[in-house]
Amino acid sequence: MHQKKNIRLRACAFKEDKMKIFNNDKHIEKIICNCCGREIKVENDILHEEIMSVDINWGYFSKHDGENHKFDLCGDCYEKLIGKFKIPIERTDNIELI
Numbered sequence: 001m002h003q004k005k006n007i008r009l010r011a012c013a014f015k016e017d018k019m020k021i022f023n024n025d026k027h028i029e030k031i032i033c034n035c036c037g038r039e040i041k042v043e044n045d046i047l048h049e050e051i052m053s054v055d056i057n058w059g060y061f062s063k064h065d066g067e068n069h070k071f072d073l074c075g076d077c078y079e080k081l082i083g084k085f086k087i088p089i090e091r092t093d094n095i096e097l098i
């Protein structure tokens with residue numbers, strides 16, 4: 001087997017299950033927005049901006065019965081997405097920011 005690149009995609013083993021690009025030291029190098037393809041910089045496993053991570057298991061009566069879908073959106077794409085909603089999202093303030 002040969003490796004095409006030094007980086008590879010694999011499921012994240014951290015507390016949140018996101019698709020991330022790891023370097024050879026198994027540290028997260030970057031996350032790529034599935035919508036616009038923009039790279040979100042990560043340093044020392046810390047994201048430099050917020051992203052929206054979706055991990056959904058489609059069930060019965062769906063078009064994707066039995067499939068798991070995962071994707072990440074950057075903050076800009078998230079704003080564009082929710083801007084198209086007919087009904088605004090629910091907003092609450094977090095008591096504690098992490």
Ligand SMILES: [Zn+2]
Nearest residue numbers: 033036074077
């Ligand atoms: Zn994006």
